[in-house]
Amino acid sequence: xxxxxxxxxxxxxxxxxxxxxxFGHEIIAPGEKELDLTARDSLAAILEQKAPEAVIxxxxxxxVDKAEENPELAxxxxxxxxxxxxxxCRAMGIFLVHYGSDYVFDGQKEDFYQEDDALxxxxxxxxxxxxxxxLLAKELGPERSxxxxxxxxxxxxxxxxxxxxxxxxxxxxxxxxxxxxxxVPTYTVHVASWTYKALAAGLTxxxxxxxxxxxxxxxxxxxxFSCLGLSPLVLPVPSDxxxxxxxxxxxxxxxxxxxxxxxxxxxxxxxxxxxxxEHISG
Ligand SMILES: NC(=O)c1ccc[n+]([C@@H]2O[C@H](COP(=O)([O-])OP(=O)(O)OC[C@H]3O[C@@H](n4cnc5c(N)ncnc54)[C@H](OP(=O)(O)O)[C@@H]3O)[C@@H](O)[C@H]2O)c1
Numbered sequence: 001x002x003x004x005x006x007x008x009x010x011x012x013x014x015x016x017x018x019x020x021x022x023f024g025h026e027i028i029a030p031g032e033k034e035l036d037l038t039a040r041d042s043l044a045a046i047l048e049q050k051a052p053e054a055v056i057x058x059x060x061x062x063x064v065d066k067a068e069e070n071p072e073l074a075x076x077x078x079x080x081x082x083x084x085x086x087x088x089c090r091a092m093g094i095f096l097v098h099y100g101s102d103y104v105f106d107g108q109k110e111d112f113y114q115e116d117d118a119l120x121x122x123x124x125x126x127x128x129x130x131x132x133x134x135l136l137a138k139e140l141g142p143e144r145s146x147x148x149x150x151x152x153x154x155x156x157x158x159x160x161x162x163x164x165x166x167x168x169x170x171x172x173x174x175x176x177x178x179x180x181x182x183x184v185p186t187y188t189v190h191v192a193s194w195t196y197k198a199l200a201a202g203l204t205x206x207x208x209x210x211x212x213x214x215x216x217x218x219x220x221x222x223x224x225f226s227c228l229g230l231s232p233l234v235l236p237v238p239s240d241x242x243x244x245x246x247x248x249x250x251x252x253x254x255x256x257x258x259x260x261x262x263x264x265x266x267x268x269x270x271x272x273x274x275x276x277x278e279h280i281s282g
Pocket of ligand 1: 032062152
């Protein structure tokens with residue numbers, strides 16, 4: 001397929017762009033100056049000019065704390081612009097792949113979240129991602145789109161928890177990491193590969209795209225440092241030890257069972273963390 005990628009500088013987009021040709025796709029990935037998700041008219045012009053069969057939207061406003069100060073911008077990029085993109089895709093007959101977040105849930109379920117669980121975001125970022133889901137469903141519907149909810153994404157670049165852990169460990173022998181936020185760390189290389197497998201299998205609709213298992217940030221930190229051969233002292237602390245502008249939901253691990261039924265078994269989260277640690281050490 002000829003695929004247009006939006007948000008080409010992001011950590012997930014980098015792998016979507018890198019892996020596309022191996023799956024037989026032609027990838028078009030303009031920079032953000034040329035392709036701004038929020039600029040409807042120029043977006044429409046680019047879609048007409050490039051005539052892709054599918055769009056993969058990796059663009060997002062992902063700064064969870066800053067979103068509390070900039071709710072309009074977060075709602076615009078993660079919500080309204082996704083709705084306008086979906087409407088353009090419907091009008092032009094383009095298939096749309098979009099990514100959601102576990103932060104659309106409130107973390108109170110005390111079990112794995114399923115695709116059809118009710119949304120109840122507790123911060124602006126989560127609300128903006130929920131709005132994007134709602135408008136995607138309204139403007140395009142599940143038959144002509146794929147919506148993958150992700151959690152705790154890490155990959156190339158500085159905007160992720162593992163990258164930050166490496167930086168902290170270089171400066172301190174002792175680290176404090178929260179033990180009461182629990183979800184599923186998800187590697188961009190896996191997301192890109194599973195996205196292309198899902199497209200090849202003709203999937204449509206909503207899926208939780210996470211590896212198997214779950215972990216607290218504290219457990220992720222300990223495992224990641226063991227992969228790197230580092231041994232800082234990691235002290236578990238509760239979330240309120242680090243006051244943040246945005247509240248974080250506590251347990252948002254999502255079940256990947258629906259996707260596993262279509263694509264086959266998905267690895268445990270540790271595999272992605274290990275591969276990432278090998279990538280950055282090598
Ligand atoms: N990161 C996570 O932990 C996480 C967790 C759950 C779900 N997700 C979802 O996964 C998807 C991929 O996230 P990611 O981790 O790859 O995020 P990322 O690294 O922050 O990439 C997002 C990219 O979108 C760009 N962007 C922002 N506004 C744009 C606009 N108006 N037009 C074009 N590009 C724009 C950003 O540029 P600037 O940096 O210049 O703003 C950034 O390069 C997103 O939908 C995200 O919500 C991520």
